[in-house]
Amino acid sequence: MRAQEPGRPDAEERRLTTREAAELLGVKPETVYAYVSRGQLGSRRTPGGRGSTFDAEEVRALARRNRRDGGGPAASAAGQELTVRTRLTLIESDRYYYRGVDAAELAAHHTYEEVVEWFWTGQLRPGTAFSAPEPSVTAARRAVDALPEHAGPTDRLRVAAIAAAVADPLRFDLSEGAVLGTARILIPTLVAALPPVLRDGDDRAPIAHRLWTRLSGREADEPTLRALDAALCLLVDHDLAASTLAVRVAASARAHAYAAVSAGLGVIEGPLHGAAGGLAHRMLMEVLELGSAGPVVAEELRAGRRIPGLGHRLYPGEDPRARALFALLEDIPRAAPALAAARDIQATAARHTPLHANVDLALAVLTASSGMASTAAETIFAVARTAGWIAHALEEYGERPLRMRPSGLYSGPRPPRPLPE
Incomplete structure (x- = not known):
């Protein structure tokens, strides 16, 4: 497991670089940005604008989905439905919520x-x-x-x-x-x-x-x-x-x-x-x-x-x-x-x-x-x-x-x- 950075709370793990995210997903760095463009992965610009960082747990979850779907990372990037992260509406169990409120x-x-x-x-x-x-x-x-x-x-x-x-x-x-x-x-x-x-x-x-x-x-x-x-x-x-x-x-x-x-x-x-x-x-x-x-x-x-x-x-x-x-x-x-x-x-x-x-x-x-x-x-x-x-x-x-x-x-x-x- 990756060591925690000194002075940072345990709940906040260090974000991954593009190269690290690509290695975890088993893809090329440009494929990582393909995931981002399709809304399957979120990114955050690094200070100064030189590259992006990625949430480690989100990258691991995407890697698990890719393995579960059996199509490999390229098939996942091209074949899955577009997903977009949103904080607005959740639909589940025959109910729906605006910002978490019924x-x-x-x-x-x-x-x-x-x-x-x-x-x-x-x-x-x-x-x-x-x-x-x-x-x-x-x-x-x-x-x-x-x-x-x-x-x-x-x-x-x-x-x-x-x-x-x-x-x-x-x-x-x-x-x-x-x-x-x-x-x-x-x-x-x-x-x-x-x-x-x-x-x-x-x-x-x-x-x-x-x-x-x-x-x-x-x-x-x-x-x-x-x-x-x-x-x-x-x-x-x-x-x-x-x-x-x-x-x-x-x-x-x-x-x-x-x-x-x-x-x-x-x-x-x-x-x-x-x-x-x-x-x-x-x-x-x-x-x-x-x-x-x-x-x-x-x-x-x-x-x-x-x-x-x-x-x-x-x-x-x-x-x-x-x-x-x-x-x-x-x-x-x-x-x-x-x-x-x-x-x-x-x-x-x-x-x-x-x-x-x-x-x-x-x-x-x-x-x-x-x-x-x-x-x-x-x-x-x-x-x-x-x-x-x-x-x-x-x-x-x-x-x-x-x-x-x-x-x-x-x-x-x-x-x-x-x-x-």
Whole structure:
């Protein structure tokens, strides 16, 4: 064993040099940096910037994984899924945590703005509120108003983010304080840029209240507003989802916060991510119209489609976000028909494959029972997740630039080949 350095506590072992880490892993020094670029190993610059050092236990753990996987260090570096160290969200045992605190519990006791401040800073600020300056809102609204009527909610949000960026001369300041200042402006700007359905809301109201006026033409009641606010809290982050990874890639290239958020918005338009709630909404409406889930589920299966709103790869059991949101919806009388339809879908599908409801089905119940369009779930997801994207961008700004650079495994024809005729 390596001797402890004099004067250092036993718990703090001397960090390894690149050469020492390479020897322990049985690889070349350049392969060590390949591990770092893929997020499989952390590094710290030495004083003066001449090389990097590595945590000895982390290097030993990686060496054990390489031996266990049986593919050797080169195969591990090229073939394993990308992993990224983060201090933000942990998912385990059918629960998930924001900075170590149960996310569902946070949503039950705090507003979206308070949960977001906790997620960004690790400090709880009761009564916190977000507001946007007039130039930012004006620029975003003008850009969104110029879009054709058939533009989707993510189109509007992405255009609003770009317009707000152009209106912000300080957008290239990537310091933590500046990025958080941007975030506190960007989220209310995105909401304000969306066209109101019935009437414009109070720009000083909580984000959930302002968002309601963009999604529903009905008068809001307190239980439903509470459910919408909780949905925003529950969707702030969910580890390295596809959109979050896109945000971290952008931040790794040192794109400013608006651009990083725009990258995330581009990804959630896929039907397997942010748009999944809309698919569940449309299915739920069909069940309500027909009075039974049987024919709707049968048609989904006949078409070769997976049933939206059921199952989640990270939760063998129940999605904790769905559980929390369903509990709030139980207290809303007008949500009862949609809740019954959701249970019918789950029970019908269980005869084929037992699956629990996920947050997309819970969102569908919220949006369908609130008189919202099928695209409302996508809007709720995007606004909520913007806060999480900002936090991940901030983490990535603290890492080595351009580390999100995997190597391609070329499978085309081997060179040299003659010039094409």
